[in-house]
Amino acid sequence: MPDRAQPPRAREPAAAPLVALGYAVLGLSWILLSDGLVEALFTDPDHRRWVQTSKGTAFVLVTAVALWAVVRGLLRRLDGARQRLAARQAEWRTIFTEHPAPLFVVAPDTGEVLESNRAATQLYGRSIEHLVGRRFGDFEAIVDTPDPEPSATGEGPLRRYSGLHRHVGGEGRTRWVDLHAVAVSHQGQPAVLVHVLDLTAEREVHEALSFARSHDPLTGLP
Structure with a gap:
């Protein structure tokens, strides 16, 4: 069965570089600002080390949850697109097979x-x-x-x-x-x-x- 018109080659979304740049700026800003705040508020080395570890752990957990939510949403959209494509291919197969002309x-x-x-x-x-x-x-x-x-x-x-x-x-x-x-x-x-x-x-x-x-x-x- 023909695949209908051949789709154009997918292009990288224009928002992708902006998302990556925004994440890099946000991460670096968080590290620099939070490190300076910890240095200013905590003088005890052991206490400061504990806060730094907790801060890093919290950052990793928050970003992991955010990435999970983003990827989950993208996978849902991808699955929906695949289902729609499968439905259209089935329709196209029916049209091709049952068309009254050879x-x-x-x-x-x-x-x-x-x-x-x-x-x-x-x-x-x-x-x-x-x-x-x-x-x-x-x-x-x-x-x-x-x-x-x-x-x-x-x-x-x-x-x-x-x-x-x-x-x-x-x-x-x-x-x-x-x-x-x-x-x-x-x-x-x-x-x-x-x-x-x-x-x-x-x-x-x-x-x-x-x-x-x-x-x-x-x-x-x-």
């Missing part, structure tokens, strides 16, 4: 079919297991004359998987299909999502009308 996820360089949906099995007369792993170009029909309407658009791999083509469908029947391709990612790798529109019926009607206009209805001669 859909393929294709490796852009090799043309290998990575994913296909149920509608593709109906059009091409093969199970998903037999579609996945094939080269998308294997569906092209071998014809004596080139397609009269080369309508591929886009650049590179997108152009290869776009435009009007003749494919071999179920029962070996040649079908006219209009392909539309968009770049997606599949398991973190670049891929192409190909939408297949079956135009066979429209082409047959068009050819029948063209024949009727150019041939005698009684004799069938031009």
Whole structure:
């Protein structure tokens, strides 16, 4: 299944350096000010040492609790984001699988079919297991004359998987299909999502009308 659009690379939040700097300033200020206060209030070395130890212990405990609270909140947000992502992926999987038009996820360089949906099995007369792993170009029909309407658009791999083509469908029947391709990612790798529109019926009607206009209805001669 495609991973929808490939997300941009995550950037370091602008607040992260400020949080680190603020923590450093707060910690150093606490150490310097509290040390000066202890020096001014306590003259007995043993008492002063005990206060310094208690002060350091309290600082560690307070910062540990604060860090625990921050990390706990971040982990909760991360878990929530993962759950939302899983739900969206499930929705996307359903949309891809149940879409009424044949859909393929294709490796852009090799043309290998990575994913296909149920509608593709109906059009091409093969199970998903037999579609996945094939080269998308294997569906092209071998014809004596080139397609009269080369309508591929886009650049590179997108152009290869776009435009009007003749494919071999179920029962070996040649079908006219209009392909539309968009770049997606599949398991973190670049891929192409190909939408297949079956135009066979429209082409047959068009050819029948063209024949009727150019041939005698009684004799069938031009």
